[in-house]
Every structure is written in C-alpha cells, then in structure tokens.
Amino acid sequence: MCGIVGYAGRRPGKPVILEGLRRLEYRGYDSAGIALIEDGGIDVVRAVGNLDCLVAAAGEDPSSAVVGLGHTRWATHGRPSEENAHPHADCSGRIQLVLNGIIENYQELREDLSEAGHTLSSETDAEVVVHLIEDQIGRGLAEAVRAVVPRLDGHFAFCAIHADEPDIVVGTRRQAPLVVGVGDGEMFFASAIPAFLKHTRRTVVLDDGDVVTLRAGGAEYTDVAGQPLLREETEVTWDADAAERGGFETFMLKEINEQPAALRDTLAGRLSEDGCADLSEVGMGDEFLRRLRRIFIVACGTSYHAGLVVSYAIEQLARVPVQIDVASEFRYRQPVFDPDTLVIGITQSGETADTLAAMRLAREAGSPVLALTNIMGSQATREADHVLFTRAGLEIGVAATKTHTAQVAALLLLALRLAWARGAQPEAELTRLGRELRAIPENLEQLFSWGQDSVKEIAGRYHDERFFLYLGRGMGFAVCLEGALKLKEISYIPTEAYAAGEMKHGPIALLDEKSPVVIVADDSPVFPKLVSNIEEVRARGADVIAVATEGNERITELSRDVLWVPATDHHLAPLLTVVPLQLLAYHIAGIKGLNVDQPRNLAKTVTVE
Ligand code: AGP
Numbered sequence: 001m002c003g004i005v006g007y008a009g010r011r012p013g014k015p016v017i018l019e020g021l022r023r024l025e026y027r028g029y030d031s032a033g034i035a036l037i038e039d040g041g042i043d044v045v046r047a048v049g050n051l052d053c054l055v056a057a058a059g060e061d062p063s064s065a066v067v068g069l070g071h072t073r074w075a076t077h078g079r080p081s082e083e084n085a086h087p088h089a090d091c092s093g094r095i096q097l098v099l100n101g102i103i104e105n106y107q108e109l110r111e112d113l114s115e116a117g118h119t120l121s122s123e124t125d126a127e128v129v130v131h132l133i134e135d136q137i138g139r140g141l142a143e144a145v146r147a148v149v150p151r152l153d154g155h156f157a158f159c160a161i162h163a164d165e166p167d168i169v170v171g172t173r174r175q176a177p178l179v180v181g182v183g184d185g186e187m188f189f190a191s192a193i194p195a196f197l198k199h200t201r202r203t204v205v206l207d208d209g210d211v212v213t214l215r216a217g218g219a220e221y222t223d224v225a226g227q228p229l230l231r232e233e234t235e236v237t238w239d240a241d242a243a244e245r246g247g248f249e250t251f252m253l254k255e256i257n258e259q260p261a262a263l264r265d266t267l268a269g270r271l272s273e274d275g276c277a278d279l280s281e282v283g284m285g286d287e288f289l290r291r292l293r294r295i296f297i298v299a300c301g302t303s304y305h306a307g308l309v310v311s312y313a314i315e316q317l318a319r320v321p322v323q324i325d326v327a328s329e330f331r332y333r334q335p336v337f338d339p340d341t342l343v344i345g346i347t348q349s350g351e352t353a354d355t356l357a358a359m360r361l362a363r364e365a366g367s368p369v370l371a372l373t374n375i376m377g378s379q380a381t382r383e384a385d386h387v388l389f390t391r392a393g394l395e396i397g398v399a400a401t402k403t404h405t406a407q408v409a410a411l412l413l414l415a416l417r418l419a420w421a422r423g424a425q426p427e428a429e430l431t432r433l434g435r436e437l438r439a440i441p442e443n444l445e446q447l448f449s450w451g452q453d454s455v456k457e458i459a460g461r462y463h464d465e466r467f468f469l470y471l472g473r474g475m476g477f478a479v480c481l482e483g484a485l486k487l488k489e490i491s492y493i494p495t496e497a498y499a500a501g502e503m504k505h506g507p508i509a510l511l512d513e514k515s516p517v518v519i520v521a522d523d524s525p526v527f528p529k530l531v532s533n534i535e536e537v538r539a540r541g542a543d544v545i546a547v548a549t550e551g552n553e554r555i556t557e558l559s560r561d562v563l564w565v566p567a568t569d570h571h572l573a574p575l576l577t578v579v580p581l582q583l584l585a586y587h588i589a590g591i592k593g594l595n596v597d598q599p600r601n602l603a604k605t606v607t608v609e
Helices: 013-023 051-058 106-115 127-139 141-151 240-244 251-257 259-267 286-291 301-318 353-364 402-422 427-449 453-462 475-491 500-505 527-539 553-558 574-591
Strands: 003-008 031-038 041-048 067-073 095-103 154-162 169-174 179-182 187-190 202-205 211-215 218-222 294-299 322-326 341-346 369-373 386-389 468-472 495-499 516-521 543-549 561-565
Touching (some): 003 013, 003 095, 003 154, 003 169, 003 211, 013 051, 031 051, 031 095, 041 051, 067 095, 067 154, 067 169, 095 127, 106 127, 127 141, 127 154, 141 211, 141 218, 169 187, 179 218, 187 211, 251 259, 251 574, 259 402, 286 402, 294 301, 294 353, 301 322, 301 341, 301 475, 341 402, 402 574, 427 561, 453 561, 453 574, 468 500, 468 527, 475 516, 475 574, 495 500, 516 574, 527 543, 527 553, 543 553, 543 574, 561 574
Parallel strands (some): 294 341, 341 369, 369 386, 468 516
Antiparallel strands (some): 003 067, 003 187, 031 041, 095 154, 179 187, 179 202, 211 218
C-alpha cells in the first residue's frame, strides 16, 4: 500500500510534499522519493529506508518549485532499492510518475516498450506507465494519461508531471485510493486525507476512471474519454489521528475492513480471469512441484492458523501430504527432512524468531524452503530459497487480521498451482475454484455491506462471559482456532477452540446453561456431521452462535444467533467465515473498553525465541 502526494500551488512544494509523506508513514513503506519541477526541468530525489533518509537525501537547500510529486513505496514488484523507488522517469527524464497499486499486464507492456526502444531501469510494474505516457506526450500530459489508462490491467492510482507543462499535476485512479485536497490557491493529490489535512479540510473523493488535472487555482475532472465531470467537494471533520485510521475508530477495525483490498492485491497478477493460478514469480516450476513428496508448514500464532486452514486444501486438491507444526515445537522435535519435502515458513512480519529458526534448520538439512511473508526485505526472505509475498500493506493492529486472510489466499493459490502441476483435479474444477477465489474480495465487500448490527448485538449479550467454546470441523476447526485466538488476545476472555467431533471426549463438561458456543458451520461436506454436534451442545442448554452460509435454513433452527457469510466453495469459505469472528472479538473488546490496537502483554513482532 504505497502513499502518493501531488502538489500544485504558490508556495514552495518541497516541505509541503515531505510533510504529506510524513503523514502517510502509517501506510508503511521501504523507500520514498520526491520530484519537483524547477528551472525548466525536474529535480528528483529517491532514497531507500524511512522518510528521514529521503529528507536527508533531499537536503536543507530551499527549492522554489511550486509543483511536484512525492511517494512512499510498499514494494510488491521489485525489492526495496533506489532504482525501484518512485518517482519513475520516462526515457527523457522530463516526465515523472508515482503509482500505488498493481499493473497486472506489466510484463507484456514491458516487452512491447523495450522492442519499441524504451529503456526501463527498474524491476517495478509501475515504470511501464510513464513510458507509455511518453509515447503519447505529444497530445499533452492529461490527454496522454487518458490514452494510456485503457491499456492497463489491474488496480492503481497514479500521478504524473511533465517539465514542459510546469504548472500541472495529472492523476487518475482505478480501485486504489486517490483524493483531491482543495486549498486556498493550492491543490493536492493524496492516497489518503492525512497528507493534506494540515492545509485543508476540503476534499474531493474521485471515482474509478476519473482523470484530474490540478493547477494552483483549481482542478479539471474528466472521464477517460475526455468528457468533463462534475465532482462534489466534502468537508472532512476527522482529526489527524482519525484520518490516519481512515475514519475508523481503531487500526484493527480499519484493517478488518481493508481485507477486500488486501486480497485483491494479493491475488492480482496471480490468478487469470479464467481462474488459472500463476506463481511463476516464486521460481517453483511445475517440474519442482510435481517432484514434491511432502510439505511441512511451520509458523506461529495467527500465521500457524492460516497454514492449518490451507493444509486441508493442499491435501484435498493437490493430494500432497502436509504436516504442520508450531515453529517453537517443530525446531526441537528433530523432524526428518529430505530434498523432496518443501518447508513453508509463514510469518507476516518476516521476523518471528522461532519461525526463522525452523526455516534455517530445514534449509541446513537440505529441504527447499518457501517463505510466505508480508514484508519485503524482511529476514524471512533471506532464510528461504523461494519467497511468496502477501500484499496486505502494513498491519499496525497487534491482532493480525488482513495479513491472515491474505496468507490464506496466497496459500490457496499455491494449492491450486500444485493441483494444476500434478494433474490432481480436472482442469474444469480448478478453473471453477480459481474464478471463485477471484470473486472473494467482492464476497467480502458484500459481507461488510450487510452491516454489523447482529454481531454487535451478540457482543453486547456475551461481553462479560467467563468462557467461550468455539467448535468446527475440518477447515472450520482451523477457523475456530483463529477466532478463539482473536477473542483471547484482545478481550482476555478464556476461550477454547475444539474439533467438534472431539467435544464429547471431554470439553462438553465445560458447558452449562447459556454457555456461548460459537460454531463455524458453513456449507461443507462435514455440515451434516456438525449438526449432531450442535444437537449435543443444545442438549446442555448452551447458546449456539453459528457462522453459516447465507440461505442455509437448517442452521437457523439449530442456533440462537447466525452470522451469515456469502456462499462460496467450502475450500475458500475460511476467507469469509473468519471475518465475523474477528468482528465478534473486536466488538466484545470494544464494549469492555479495552485497547484493541495494543493489547496487554503482546507485541506485533516476536523476535525473541
Ligand atoms: C496474532 O494476532 C498475533 N499478533 C500473533 O499470534 C502473530 O500471529 C504471531 O506472533 C506470528 O507473527 P508473524 O506472522 O509475524 O510471524
């Protein structure tokens, strides 16, 4: 999740843009850059590391430039480096561009541009856009942007400047955030409002496909065809902190709501329209995948739960045996490694000591290691032979949410790729699953559109309970483990998650009148078995709170409350069923007045063993 700032004004733009980037730091990044139109050219400074590095590189010397761009980069394509940092230039250096998002068809555009004689100097997907603009620049910057947008697949927002049109900044968006700030004799572009909130509260929220030309005195709004558009100004009432949380009361709630975007980013360029999974970027060819005899998954906490969820799908779809273990146990149990056993280390931060040590152990023993992480340049990327990145953006809330579902989505891509490579399922079945996986971000948006009244009502009823039991079968059981962890880590209520079939062998003794029992009961082949477990729970007078697939009438007869999720294939359902559990934990902790972003005794990254 990169951060963009654009400025066209009357006062020196350098400090305004750097301040704006500072305000976007919470979005996370690994490098940054600034471009200022000055003396007939464009001054560009880029630096790897945090904003202080860019400020130091930009130096103290004042600049009289009143038009410019700034960018904080969250690497998705190309490691953190000065060459890969934005702004990116065309061959002449007289056009500069900053972009947030993913250009899915950048490979083929890159080939076309190189054949046409362009020299591309970075590993990024974004750079192709400025070279495409270069080919159209004769028509003027705004017209060139309008001509280029239809050629791009993916979701993005970008802004560009041109030394020959020194008083304008042109920007556009498609399924990535870009807002306009309306100042007094100055105009702003930004990925998020905090970047210009210090200067103005007047904003214009853009629609997908809007192409906007900013000048100090105002803005022109058109669609891609050049038709003028009217765009309404709104007054922002948030304070700076709330703005950083995107208007949400906490970072955790913001990140829960960012899951559709995190999944869209994580799937982008890796799942074709017809549902074919492509992980060629990871460097594990089909020959390698066919040779695999076994998979070990090692991780901690919420990452472990993501691995457990998908271990079922890998075995069921790809027919590869999977063993999964918490890293702190795995590394001391002297596991048996061999070259045909792939070891997958899952760690969103990329810095969790136990997981890193388990990966190191496997590699030293000759097993190929794949790291699944959310942070480019993290230690995990150096402890692995192959790296698959989730693209959830920086997660600030200690309780992992969007990185969890992004991990599950990335691993499901691997399960599909494995099944393709091994011919383990009919191609029609795999393309159907691929297409359903591509639809999950929309399913999640639909789920959020249903509102949170029911989960808030349930939270209100049970927030002062002394114990919760979570029950599920198969992937639903793994989702219960994650839901229970969320409730434990932010509401501090003792919570047990159990395989539903195992309940009668002990934990059923914990139940009494009104005990809240949360059951993950989406439409899956094990649902009929789950019904008998629900009957056992009801027979003890406990309250059943079910997470179920919309349209399932049977579950309403069996449950006091139902939290509905949209229908999807049961291998993909954990991407939906975990969300009501995240929200239940969130609202219970909220009612208890607890600090959900920074729970007691917990750190976001556990670097101690
Ligand atoms: C989850 O909400 C917790 N923050 C914790 O369990 C976390 O998942 C665990 O520490 C693993 O972190 P990692 O993914 O960064 O390795």
